[in-house]
Amino acid sequence: MNVNIEDLVRELKSIVGEEYVSEDLFERINYADTLLPYDVEKEFLPDVVIQPGTAQEVSKVLAYATEHDVPVTTYGSGTDLVFPTKPKHRGVTMSTERMNSLEINEEYQYLECGPGLKTGTAIKALGKLGYFLPIQTQVGSSIGGAVSINTIGHLADNIFGRPVHNVLGLEVVLPTGEIIETGSKCLRRSAGWDLGRIFIGAEGMLGVITKVRMVLMPMPETIDAVGFFKTDEEVGHVMTRMYQKKLPLPMDGEFVGTKACKLGCEAYGLDFPEGAMAVIKAMGRTKEEAIRNAQEVVDLFKSEGATEAFVIEDPETAEKVWAVRENVMRWGQEKNKKGGKAIEVNPVLPLMAEAIKSLERITEGRTDLIAEAEAYLYGHVGSGSLHCYLTYPYGWPAEKMKQFVDAIWNVEKELQLKYGGIGGDWGWFPHRLPLYRETYGETSYTIIKNLKRLFDPSDILNRGNLEGEV
Numbered sequence: 325m326n327v328n329i330e331d332l333v334r335e336l337k338s339i340v341g342e343e344y345v346s347e348d349l350f351e352r353i354n355y356a357d358t359l360l361p362y363d364v365e366k367e368f369l370p371d372v373v374i375q376p377g378t379a380q381e382v383s384k385v386l387a388y389a390t391e392h393d394v395p396v397t398t399y400g401s402g403t404d405l406v407f408p409t410k411p412k413h414r415g416v417t418m419s420t421e422r423m424n425s426l427e428i429n430e431e432y433q434y435l436e437c438g439p440g441l442k443t444g445t446a447i448k449a450l451g452k453l454g455y456f457l458p459i460q461t462q463v464g465s466s467i468g469g470a471v472s473i474n475t476i477g478h479l480a481d482n483i484f485g486r487p488v489h490n491v492l493g494l495e496v497v498l499p500t501g502e503i504i505e506t507g508s509k510c511l512r513r514s515a516g517w518d519l520g521r522i523f524i525g526a527e528g529m530l531g532v533i534t535k536v537r538m539v540l541m542p543m544p545e546t547i548d549a550v551g552f553f554k555t556d557e558e559v560g561h562v563m564t565r566m567y568q569k570k571l572p573l574p575m576d577g578e579f580v581g582t583k584a585c586k587l588g589c590e591a592y593g594l595d596f597p598e599g600a601m602a603v604i605k606a607m608g609r610t611k612e613e614a615i616r617n618a619q620e621v622v623d624l625f626k627s628e629g630a631t632e633a634f635v636i637e638d639p640e641t642a643e644k645v646w647a648v649r650e651n652v653m654r655w656g657q658e659k660n661k662k663g664g665k666a667i668e669v670n671p672v673l674p675l676m677a678e679a680i681k682s683l684e685r686i687t688e689g690r691t692d693l694i695a696e697a698e699a700y701l702y703g704h705v706g707s708g709s710l711h712c713y714l715t716y717p718y719g720w721p722a723e724k725m726k727q728f729v730d731a732i733w734n735v736e737k738e739l740q741l742k743y744g745g746i747g748g749d750w751g752w753f754p755h756r757l758p759l760y761r762e763t764y765g766e767t768s769y770t771i772i773k774n775l776k777r778l779f780d781p782s783d784i785l786n787r788g789n790l791e792g793e794v
């Protein structure tokens with residue numbers, strides 16, 4: 325930085341207003357903290373946190389930051405699990421939370437919103453009008469965050485597409501302060517160059533998204549179905565069969581491994597057979613169509629060896645079944661008073677069952693700290709995502725926790741390489757840089773670095789993330 329903190333703060337106050345600039349220690353910790361099992365160190369706190377209210381304010385902040393070499397970290401809600409919002413070089417953390425406008429235009433059939441709008445708020449507002457948001461991440465996460473990492477939560481990619489398919493246009497502020505518009509208001513997307521796509525999935529490294537326009541989708545009718553299998557890997561087989569048999573694909577296809585399922589069913593008083601659980605959310609234009617589609621999946625489950633499978637007619641049971649799935653991360657912790665951390669593996673379809681088997685045995689035969697952990701499996705098998713939640717005692721010192729986190733990121737990389745996967749649920753960088761380089765090679769990495777230089781000559785945005793700093 326070639327400006328002192330006092331001058332920086334004075335300038336920021338004059339741009340965004342005094343009440344939206346904070347140097348408070350707790351505020352700085354709030355915006356820098358992560359889900360890692362150790363506290364964020366002082367050197368990774370931002371010097372100042374700001375909440376601009378308009379694209380024009382963002383533009384002035386970024387132009388000033390570029391001129392004075394001030395690192396700027398863009399913060400949606402901080403729920404991305406690879407912590408790209410932890411500032412690696414202090415500077416300014418810029419929260420988008422005040423830019424949370426929402427317009428639902430039924431005439432043109434689009435939704436237009438500020439980047440800080442929570443997905444939960446959009447889901448509710450759209451639901452009242454009979455529309456569906458094709459981004460179902462954590463309800464507290466921001467639309468700008470989801471678009472910036474091109475993620476959709478549990479949804480099946482090949483049904484709904486990702487933000488890169490569903491965004492009609494963006495407003496973006498470049499690091500040098502220029503404001504650009506991409507796309508249009510028409511439903512037809514560009515057949516050729518569409519500059520908007522370069523910012524979707526760029527994890528906030530090329531510009532700050534200040535407006536998102538997306539297609540409206542009619543709300544489908546849904547119904548849940550569930551199947552229980554003696555082994556976890558059978559769920560992998562059955563999901564592969566679902567695609568091969570060309571069944572109507574569900575909105576979600578989720579999986580809870582035997583160990584987590586047992587704890588979850590006990591917690592909710594569900595009297596289900598022991599084993600792994602597959603839950604699918606079947607959909608249709610009408611309720612009858614959704615039920616028919618769910619029944620087809622139930623028939624498949626039974627023909628593939630499910631010990632029990634049925635369409636869930638009772639909403640209370642459906643709620644409990646989803647709670648077993650959604651709370652997987654809690655079961656291991658509550659039972660054994662442990663902390664934990666999840667990894668993600670996205671195997672190619674034919675290797676799904678084998679990957680599940682590997683994850684089940686992830687702690688076996690190891691000489692590193694993973695040997696001391698317990699593994700709980702779950703995942704979005706309908707779209708090829710597997711997660712393994714690894715728990716460890718709370719009492720470990722911070723240094724040991726760090727070694728553990730390094731070890732699990734490393735094993736995630738090995739498994740992704742082995743099973744042909746990529747990072748499907750949260751962004752690539754910075755933790756996944758080694759996987760990126762090994763998968764796509766140095767030429768690809770150099771192209772990204774050159775793009776970054778082109779858009780952000782002073783490297784102010786999310787500095788360090790592209791270099792794999794964690």
Ligand SMILES: Cc1cc2nc3c(=O)[nH]c(=O)nc-3n(C[C@H](O)[C@H](O)[C@H](O)COP(=O)(O)OP(=O)(O)OC[C@H]3O[C@@H](n4cnc5c(N)ncnc54)[C@H](O)[C@@H]3O)c2cc1C
Pocket residue numbers: 397398399400401402403404405408409420439440461462464465466467468469470471472473475476477478527528529531532533534748749750751786
């Ligand atoms: C318990 C839990 C479960 C989760 N499950 C899933 C899941 O099933 N599927 C899934 O996909 N994700 C999942 N996530 C991850 C998380 O919900 C998503 O990654 C979410 O979309 C991130 O949104 P955010 O607002 O928190 O973004 P942040 O974490 O704040 O930011 C993410 C990245 O986007 C950048 N960014 C944010 N806003 C902007 C902007 N306006 N312009 C430019 N860059 C910006 C940031 O700098 C950062 O690099 C889960 C997270 C948690 C905690």
